[in-house]
Amino acid sequence: MFISNREKPTFVDFDENALATTFYTSGTTGLPKQVCFSHRQLVLHTLALGAALGGRKGLGLRAGDVYMPLTPMFHVHAWGMPYLATMLGLRQIYPGRYEVDAILRWREAEGVTFSHGVPTVLQMVLGGAERLGIRLDGWQMLLGGSALTRDLADAARATGMTIAAGYGMSETGPVISIGEESADPYSTIRSGKPIPLVSAAIVDEEMKALPCDDAASGELVVRAPWLTPCYPGDEPASRDLWRGGWLHTQDIASIDEAGSIQIRDRLKDVIKSGGEWISSLMLEELIIRHPDVAEVAVVGVSDAKWQERPVAIVVATRDGVPTHEAINALLARFVEEGAISRFALLDDVMLVDALPRTGVGKIDKKLLRQALEAKSKPCSRNA
Known part of the structure; x- marks a missing residue:
């Protein structure tokens, strides 16, 4: 839309490193902790996520897609996807309460092509589609938050959906990696390859790097320019989070020779x-x-x-x-x-x-x- 000089709103400039968002981790294994992110970090995350989803085979988010998030907007920037959808100028559908019949009606009426959510939501959607006797061809869904099983992936593909798993956490703002297609039909349900600007490694308790052979397992540590710098007000936890100059995810993972990550368990859940x-x-x-x-x-x-x-x-x-x-x-x-x-x-x-x-x-x-x-x-x- 063209805006004339007379209509152009006044924009007050500010430091790109100024604080943009704060929220709390979900606390599934311990007490919730506050995390924070700057405007610069959100922009870099959006650009890297756009490059990852725009230049890959299979599941992606591109011009012409219709976007409908199926994750709460209050949780980890809704995975950063609304920023990307807005940057791409996509039509966006926000369904409100997650009622499966309403979700399926919106999907059909608006031609939704891309969503994201936890496997529980996918399971709910598949159950509703089976009950209504409808297929879900052309609908892409990025899954995260918990492991995506082979059976659930097979059930989604049988309805015509394109699915892939991703990995991230509150501290990482959140996306770190996305499953990619390969000769292995289940490669997309792995935690996936790091998106641009992300470095990942697995280490032992002494921070010694472990081999990337998909057999060795250790704590996943990451670096990227948008990771939370600290837990505000909790200096001991902040030091532990960034011990050795890497962000410690507290997830046990393996990495294969191609760089694809597979989360094996939470450190506290092993x-x-x-x-x-x-x-x-x-x-x-x-x-x-x-x-x-x-x-x-x-x-x-x-x-x-x-x-x-x-x-x-x-x-x-x-x-x-x-x-x-x-x-x-x-x-x-x-x-x-x-x-x-x-x-x-x-x-x-x-x-x-x-x-x-x-x-x-x-x-x-x-x-x-x-x-x-x-x-x-x-x-x-x-x-």
């Missing part, structure tokens, strides 16, 4: 049992393959002999109720194949009607762990 480190995310990915399991979260509970032991909190499907024995029988197959340790077999399975979630849709493992340690059964069908 279960230490009998000298073994057990990935709760790996167990969840295997347990969800049981036909009677609709949703699952695995946490470690204290054990006098083994330090910690894994317990699965399960939401059953409408067609069946999985037993502790049946799930362990499934896991035993993967023990025999060498995919997991025998220490990963579950000590218990708790059936619940619903898993507790944070305001942004993540499973709240902190609450689950507290409930289990207190020997309670929240929402349990067995209670």
Whole structure:
């Protein structure tokens, strides 16, 4: 739109390093912490994200797309996507409350081509589409916040959707990496390759770099010009966040030879049992393959002999109720194949009607762990 000199608004210049936003982390594993970002950081993140999504195969955000976010606007700049959509001049649809029928109506009426959200939202959308008997061809969705399983990815692709996983956190403003297409049909559900201007590495407890062979696992550390510089008002946590000159994500990851990151678990969610480190995310990915399991979260509970032991909190499907024995029988197959340790077999399975979630849709493992340690059964069908 052309604006004449007479109509042009007065714009007061300011320092690009001036504070632009502050908000709190979601606190799924600990207490929420405040983070902050400057105007310059938001611009650099937007430009890097645009370069990443505009120059790749498969899922991308480009001129002509119709954008509809399915993440809360208050959480991590809505993943920075509204800034990018505005920069590209895209038509934008904001659906309000996340009611699946309304989302599907908006998608159809407005020709939505790009959305982003957590896997729970994707699962909700797929359930609504199945109930209404509609396909979702031409709809792209970027997934983050928790692991994207192969089964959920397959279900989305079967409806005609294009999906990819991404990785980031409140402290990173948020996008660090996005899954890319390759010969492996599941490469897009990995945490992905770093977007422009991001450096990533995996390190041990002494900050020694580990090999990028997709086998070694260590804490993911990152650098980029838009990462939060500190936790305002918390100097000890800020020093720990930037120990050694890298931002410590507290996520355990591996990196392959092509530079693709795969998050293996949260540092606080890794279960230490009998000298073994057990990935709760790996167990969840295997347990969800049981036909009677609709949703699952695995946490470690204290054990006098083994330090910690894994317990699965399960939401059953409408067609069946999985037993502790049946799930362990499934896991035993993967023990025999060498995919997991025998220490990963579950000590218990708790059936619940619903898993507790944070305001942004993540499973709240902190609450689950507290409930289990207190020997309670929240929402349990067995209670």
